[in-house]
Amino acid sequence: LKAAKGGVGFPSSSLLPMTGTNYNIAKLEVINNGKSITEARVDIDVSWQSLEYYAGIAGTLAGQHIQLPGGSFAYTRREALGVCVGIGAWNYPFQIACWKSAPALACGNAMVFKPSPFTAVTAVILAEIYKEAGVPDGLFNVVQGGAETGTLLCNHPGVAKVSFTGSVPTGKKIMEMSAKTVKQVTLELGGKSPLIIFKDCELENAVRGALMANFLTQGEVCCNGTRVYVQREIMPVFLEEVVKRTKAISIGDPLLEDTRMGALITRQHLDKVLGFVSQAKKEGAKVLCGGEAFTPIEPKLKGGYYMSPCVLDNCTDDMTCVKEEIFGPVMSVMPFDTEEEVLKRANNTTFGLASGVFTRDISRAHRVAENLQAGTCFINNYNISPVEVPFGGYKQSGFGRENGQVTIEYYSQLKTVVVEMGAVDDYFNC
Numbered sequence: 001l002k003a004a005k006g007g008v009g010f011p012s013s014s015l016l017p018m019t020g021t022n023y024n025i026a027k028l029e030v031i032n033n034g035k036s037i038t039e040a041r042v043d044i045d046v047s048w049q050s051l052e053y054y055a056g057i058a059g060t061l062a063g064q065h066i067q068l069p070g071g072s073f074a075y076t077r078r079e080a081l082g083v084c085v086g087i088g089a090w091n092y093p094f095q096i097a098c099w100k101s102a103p104a105l106a107c108g109n110a111m112v113f114k115p116s117p118f119t120a121v122t123a124v125i126l127a128e129i130y131k132e133a134g135v136p137d138g139l140f141n142v143v144q145g146g147a148e149t150g151t152l153l154c155n156h157p158g159v160a161k162v163s164f165t166g167s168v169p170t171g172k173k174i175m176e177m178s179a180k181t182v183k184q185v186t187l188e189l190g191g192k193s194p195l196i197i198f199k200d201c202e203l204e205n206a207v208r209g210a211l212m213a214n215f216l217t218q219g220e221v222c223c224n225g226t227r228v229y230v231q232r233e234i235m236p237v238f239l240e241e242v243v244k245r246t247k248a249i250s251i252g253d254p255l256l257e258d259t260r261m262g263a264l265i266t267r268q269h270l271d272k273v274l275g276f277v278s279q280a281k282k283e284g285a286k287v288l289c290g291g292e293a294f295t296p297i298e299p300k301l302k303g304g305y306y307m308s309p310c311v312l313d314n315c316t317d318d319m320t321c322v323k324e325e326i327f328g329p330v331m332s333v334m335p336f337d338t339e340e341e342v343l344k345r346a347n348n349t350t351f352g353l354a355s356g357v358f359t360r361d362i363s364r365a366h367r368v369a370e371n372l373q374a375g376t377c378f379i380n381n382y383n384i385s386p387v388e389v390p391f392g393g394y395k396q397s398g399f400g401r402e403n404g405q406v407t408i409e410y411y412s413q414l415k416t417v418v419v420e421m422g423a424v425d426d427y428f429n430c
């Protein structure tokens, strides 16, 4: 691990060169996860930006002064919670570790972080970076393991808070375990987000947006807009363009600069995603492209967990591919006629992580954003997550937020101090 790390420190300029510490961490993240190096570099950039952002906020944490009658007053202090546990998913291993630990440490907490056993490596690099940056021993700790280790952490009486990123079923268990000792919980869970494309959109952008909403990190992105609703009049031209571009996505060695789609996380997960495509066909969907296991030409990549990105047409709201989170490169496309209708259909889900809308009508864009039941709505773009902007779910996609100033609320608690400047009331007449 040491050899992979080229240096220390968090540079202050965006989009770093393809050498040095960040590039080496990105390379390790590719080996960890299978995503393309281009994406992994962005992940690492977003990660150090998160550390810088919360390091800046740390010095601004403050309470409030409240004047009371007779010169008395109260003030509030923002205090740490104590030991916070972070439990991560495998799709953004380093970034998740940063998004949780940066605000936790900025608020004065310690963190015990458990990465997914499928992507165990880069959280350890983060621990090394913290150590070299001067963080005292014990403040950020990495514990490796799977469900059993996670269970022990959630049940531990010394833990004040659990911040979890993962699936809805595990999130429910985390909440149950945490309830036993009334631990605070942040849940960043799964999604099945709608992307609504109106006929007055800028089509080129909408097509690019649909690709952004479905195919980053091999489609293994929680906030992906996998239910793509397209207004009927532009459906043929949209499908033609989206299929043309999906077919052109370069799949293969994720360490190569030109690759845009790497390998899925495990054989088991690849089989599960391919199973969703088969099920979709059985239920009447039409595969316009992809949806098959893919073998890159390089001999060393044979046996890798690659698949071709898939666009499904003829989908209806009741199909499994439209209702369930696939967590792979599978886009389901459906026509709609009116705004009112599409909003009803978009909201008809137990998930509520993200949503998107493409239109040139600004009134419509904001009206749709208001009416979509999701923690984020992207207007005329998709999957943009700057550190300054809060991120989190509605409904069963979870609660609490990551990123932005508001996250301070989820890693700290308020103490109220009441100060009497006069005499204490003789209320009991004694």
Ligand SMILES: NC(=O)c1ccc[n+]([C@@H]2O[C@H](COP(=O)([O-])OP(=O)(O)OC[C@H]3O[C@@H](n4cnc5c(N)ncnc54)[C@H](O)[C@@H]3O)[C@@H](O)[C@H]2O)c1
Pocket: 087, 088, 089, 090, 091, 092, 114, 115, 116, 117, 145, 146, 147, 148, 149, 150, 151, 154, 165, 166, 167, 168, 170, 171, 173, 174, 187, 188, 189, 190, 191, 221, 222, 223, 325, 327, 353, 393, 398
């Ligand atoms: N909302 C978000 O920010 C966000 C981000 C990334 C991924 N996700 C979601 O994560 C899921 C994919 O990730 P995954 O397959 O790693 O999820 P998962 O729920 O299987 O596992 C997530 C983490 O929980 C741990 N874990 C599993 N069982 C546990 C238990 N009983 N007690 C404590 N910990 C336990 C795992 O070891 C892992 O570290 C998808 O549903 C995706 O949408 C959400």
